[in-house]
Every structure is written in structure tokens, then in C-alpha cells.
Amino acid sequence: MRKRLAAAAGAVLALAASTLAAASPAQADGQPAPGFHVTDGRLLDANGEEFVLRGVNHAHAWYPTRTAQALKDIKALGANSVRVVLATGDRWAKNDTADVAAVVAQCRRNRLVCVLEAHDTTGYGEQDGAVSLSRAVDYWIGVEDAVKGQEKYVVLNIGNEPYGNSGYTAWTSDTENALARMRAAGFRHTLMVDAPNWGQDWSYTMRDHAAEVFAADPERNTVFSIHMYGVFNSADKVKDYLDRFTSQHLPVVVGEFGDMHSDGDPDEDAIMSTARQLGVGYLGWSWSGNGGGVEYLDMATGFDASRLTAWGRRIFSGPDGIQQTAKEASVFTGSDTGSGSGSCAVSYRLSDWGDWFNADVTVRNTGTTDVKGWQLVFSFPGGQRLNSVWNAKAVQQGGEVRVSNESWTETIPAGATVSFGLNGSSTTGTNGVPAAFSLNGTTCVKS
Known part of the structure; x- marks a missing residue:
């Protein structure tokens, strides 16, 4: 053809x-x-x-x-x-x-x-x-x-x-x-x-x-x-x-x-x-x-x-x-070699299109032990609603979003990262980056 x-x-x-x-x-x-x-x-x-x-x-x-x-x-x-x-x-x-x-x-x-x-x-x-x-x-x-x-x-x-x-x-x-x-x-x-x-x-x-x-x-x-x-x-x-x-x-x-x-x-x-x-x-x-x-x-x-x-x-x-x-x-997510929770850093790259947006989120384990099984918690800064997520699971209650691992992203080896993406919408036409993130209850650095 x-x-x-x-x-x-x-x-x-x-x-x-x-x-x-x-x-x-x-x-x-x-x-x-x-x-x-x-x-x-x-x-x-x-x-x-x-x-x-x-x-x-x-x-x-x-x-x-x-x-x-x-x-x-x-x-x-x-x-x-x-x-x-x-x-x-x-x-x-x-x-x-x-x-x-x-x-x-x-x-x-x-x-x-x-x-x-x-x-x-x-x-x-x-x-x-x-x-x-x-x-x-x-x-x-x-x-x-x-x-x-x-x-x-x-x-x-x-x-x-x-x-x-x-x-x-x-x-x-x-x-x-x-x-x-x-x-x-x-x-x-x-x-x-x-x-x-x-x-x-x-x-x-x-x-x-x-x-x-x-x-x-x-x-x-x-x-x-x-x-x-x-x-x-x-x-x-x-x-x-x-x-x-x-x-x-x-x-x-x-x-x-x-x-x-x-x-x-x-x-x-x-x-x-x-x-x-x-x-x-x-x-x-x-x-x-x-x-x-x-x-x-x-x-x-x-x-x-x-x-x-x-x-x-x-x-x-x-x-x-x-x-x-x-x-x-x-091959991008590392292998399962342990468990635990430690320090973390989160990059949240926003693609803002007014009444809808995408975000590419990367979570880095900056600790010395592997994290096996994780939940990342953050709040949207406005009236945004989560529409879909990929490479992770997510639920939203009010402005709070809780993102957890899929089976293939369960482990974050020490020094390594996992990434996921999300799509959302906004009735106000204004989007922004969440102010704070926590991984398994530990506050993460924004990177």
C-alpha cells in the first residue's frame, strides 16, 4: 500500500x-x-x-x-x-x-x-x-x-x-x-x-x-x-x-x-x-x-x-x-530484590491544555533499601478530576489522589525509579503541580 x-x-x-x-x-x-x-x-x-x-x-x-x-x-x-x-x-x-x-x-x-x-x-x-x-x-x-x-x-x-x-x-x-x-x-x-x-x-x-x-x-x-x-x-x-x-x-x-x-x-x-x-x-x-x-x-x-x-x-x-x-x-523498572521504605523524590511533569492535562510522574527511591509495594499520595491544587492513569492504579477522593503500583512496578530498587502517567480534566481551566507528595507515609522531595 x-x-x-x-x-x-x-x-x-x-x-x-x-x-x-x-x-x-x-x-x-x-x-x-x-x-x-x-x-x-x-x-x-x-x-x-x-x-x-x-x-x-x-x-x-x-x-x-x-x-x-x-x-x-x-x-x-x-x-x-x-x-x-x-x-x-x-x-x-x-x-x-x-x-x-x-x-x-x-x-x-x-x-x-x-x-x-x-x-x-x-x-x-x-x-x-x-x-x-x-x-x-x-x-x-x-x-x-x-x-x-x-x-x-x-x-x-x-x-x-x-x-x-x-x-x-x-x-x-x-x-x-x-x-x-x-x-x-x-x-x-x-x-x-x-x-x-x-x-x-x-x-x-x-x-x-x-x-x-x-x-x-x-x-x-x-x-x-x-x-x-x-x-x-x-x-x-x-x-x-x-x-x-x-x-x-x-x-x-x-x-x-x-x-x-x-x-x-x-x-x-x-x-x-x-x-x-x-x-x-x-x-x-x-x-x-x-x-x-x-x-x-x-x-x-x-x-x-x-x-x-x-x-x-x-x-x-x-x-x-x-x-x-x-x-x-x-527492563525500565528494575528487579525485585528486597523490601522497605526510605527517602524519595518525585518529578511531576505537567502538560497543561487548559480544561484537560497530562502528567508524567517519576518516583525515585533515594534510600538504601528497596521499596516493595508502594502508594504515592498527593492532592490536586485545584478542581481537577482524574480521568485515567497508566502503569499504576489510582483512586481520587475529593482533591486527594492515591496512586499504587501495578504488579510490574511493585518494587523500586534503591537508587532506581518507577514512572506512571495520568490524564485529568479541569472545570476551571487552570492546572498546576501538587504541592507535596508522600510515598508509603514518607514525605518526598520535589525534583
Whole structure:
């Protein structure tokens, strides 16, 4: 499917592989996977915890100066991951090693899992200037210093929509060769592969050959990505496609989708609800900056998080949306190694939009013992009402808010942090930062 941002693209995160996926991923050197890995068709993080992608795409290749703020805003709105558009230098200006390393660092700083994709492959065989998957592998080898050692935080999407509607029967062999070259070059990341047919796989080439492609990966650590636009215009089509993967224990994600498109009207409600039911990840297209007639795919108008579009509000705060379903990767929250309570510091970053607001809250354990099981108490400074919270549980009584841990954020190791986000509204149009915070009865420093 042809999209334009400058020629936009997609991904769908698929999880696992048929009978081969039941065992732990085979490792070429006999060592366990150093980061994300596929087991029994599910994507697990480095701690062995299941991780389901809930995020959006950001076009870094075309808007590099927007990336730092975009990632902060995407995280503040509740996402646990972001798919970042990179360019190999063949169709668009190359994102070099230093640039890629900076993107990874910003993802980690914002506690977002970083799905990096090479975009110049989009529509190969049909789109002028598009390059092959082999050329994409050359790119990854060229920037390997930016991503090796980051396997706990980074998924590598080898090439975006690697075939258009011509020559796509070569997808299977080309993808197997790309996986083999990536592994031979020492990449131990989870690798993501996009479908042909502009990502939409209407020919079912990826669907029908996914098991053999998964088996061709020496590390059994490949996820399949489907892009859902006009081809997926009904709940039956969405469910049937995703069921074909999950029933075989093959890992799949929806790497791109929108709420409308020039090639048809995708059923975004079915995509999101089916993904929740099946435990499949999704990454919506896209944060901002779309052009060429598909400006309606922007989630934020002009990269301004205070001006979310209808599509932006739908994916972040609608039913089965990011704020309802996203869970932060456990690699950002530390491990359970003790109990206790001690000193604490709280950062409360407010995004104020008048009659509604978001807050990104980080709690740091500045004591010498781990905190296991926590409750953070504070009061809103005005007539604000809590609407939703992510990565935590919360109740409000009057102006007082009590936030407690989820199972995956139960422990705050000494010197470490946990983060959560909240969304609220105000009848007065005035919002502010709470005056004081207490953690398990201990007053915290505001940072």
C-alpha cells in the first residue's frame, strides 16, 4: 500500500513461531538471548516478562529536530514503545551511527522500547528509488555500533514494506537471506520483518510462509509485522489474519494502521480490540508530519501534543487504546530484590491544555533499601478530576489522589525509579503541580 509522508510506511508486530516456538530461542553460541526474545509465540523482555507493544510511529528521518520533544510527548500520553523511521541514505538523507545512537538514548531516557526501521526499502520492485532488503542489511551493519549492546531496549525492523505489488513472490527468500546475514553479522536483537504488498500482505505471502521464515532464523527471534490500512476494512478480515499467526504460536504485531486511508477505510476499532483480545502489539501511524494528501493520519497537529486530532485521541485514550492497555517494559523498572521504605523524590511533569492535562510522574527511591509495594499520595491544587492513569492504579477522593503500583512496578530498587502517567480534566481551566507528595507515609522531595 502506497502512503505518502514523503512516502510513508508501516509495521505490524507479530509474535512467535509454530511448533518451533515452544522452546526457548535457539542461540548460535549457546548463550541465552541478551534482550528481547520470542518464546512460544510471545515477545518477552530481558527479564522474561511478556511485552506487548503499544505505541506509535515517529518520522525521525524527515523531522529529526522534532524527535526529542515527540518522544517525551508520546511517553506522556502513555505509550510504551515508538517505531522510529530511519533512512539508509539511498532515498533520503542517511541517519548515521551517531544519530541512531542519539535516538536510542532518547528512547531509553523516556522509557520507551525503540523499534528502529529502515525506510528506504518501501515498495521495492514498484517504487522508483526503493532499495532491497539486502541493502537494508548493509545499512544495519554500517550503524551496528549504535545498536549492539542495546538488545534490552531495541527491536530492529529490517526494512519497511520491502515489496510493493510487483515481484513480491521473492519476499520469502529475500527475508530469509536478510535474517541470515543479520545473524552472521552478530545482531542478537529481536528482528522484525514487514509484509510485502506495501505492508498489507493481500497476497498472503507473509502469512503463508511465516513459519518457514521463522525457522530460518538461527536464533528463532523474529517477529512479523503487518500494516493494516484499506485491505483490513472489516472485523472479520482483521481477526482472521491475526488468528492465523497466534493459532500457530507465531509472533505478530500491527506495525502500522490508521483510522482512514485513501485506499479504503480500515477498521481501527477492530484492529485495536482484536489486538487486545489476542495480546498482539500495535503501533499506529503516525505522530505528526504527514503530507501528500494523507495529513489526516497525523495524531498531533503540527507536532503539538495539546492539539491531538480525532485519530490521536482515539488511539491514545479511546477504547482498547494505549492508555487503557499499555504496560511499561520491566527492563525500565528494575528487579525485585528486597523490601522497605526510605527517602524519595518525585518529578511531576505537567502538560497543561487548559480544561484537560497530562502528567508524567517519576518516583525515585533515594534510600538504601528497596521499596516493595508502594502508594504515592498527593492532592490536586485545584478542581481537577482524574480521568485515567497508566502503569499504576489510582483512586481520587475529593482533591486527594492515591496512586499504587501495578504488579510490574511493585518494587523500586534503591537508587532506581518507577514512572506512571495520568490524564485529568479541569472545570476551571487552570492546572498546576501538587504541592507535596508522600510515598508509603514518607514525605518526598520535589525534583
